[in-house]
Amino acid sequence: NMTRAEAGQRQIQDDDVIQRGAARIDWLKRYAGIEYMVRNPADPNGPMIMNPVLQNIPRGNPNPVAGQQPPQRAHQPRDCNILDHEEWRNVVVGVAALSNANKTNVSPIKVLSDKISQIYRDVGPFAKMVDIEVPDTALPNSASVG
Structure with missing residues (x-):
């Protein structure tokens, strides 16, 4: 989810990124029972895909912000970058709420x-x-x- 160039610019070692990603994937499995990668039902013999459950966890404020036009509500992103701290925090909160x-x-x-x-x-x-x-x-x- 983060390129090596981006990691290098942020002075993040590849091993750090890999360890952080592996720890987050492990947490999803152990605490939420969610596999990060699953078989594609449309192509069971093809490559694994990101679990659609992760894409359906709402992120953001579930209530409209007063006076904001249009009202901002929780949204479902197109993907799930588990290495992005803010997005990961939203996933954890969403999993906790949904559980x-x-x-x-x-x-x-x-x-x-x-x-x-x-x-x-x-x-x-x-x-x-x-x-x-x-x-x-x-x-x-x-x-x-x-």
Whole structure:
């Protein structure tokens, strides 16, 4: 999703990009149950394609912004660049929201809080190795209302 030239301009090593992409693909599989690449139903023997589920996760503000013309709503992009930080953040939030969309007794904030806490638990051991402080407790009550 990012060319070698772009990575070089941003002083990002190829290995860093590959590791970040692999970690995000792994997260999609383990936490969301979403395969990044799938067989094309129109051509099962052809090349793998990006999972259409990823393209259907809404990104952006789900509510119209007051006074904005035309009102901006969540949109579905044509592709899903998992190496783009902002887009990845939107995918994680969208996955968290969709994972409990049919459970009316669980608030979206609680779902997101649980997902963030899980990410903190997973990142914690690696962050400690490089002296980065990562919370090891649940988010404050205001963020885990449920």
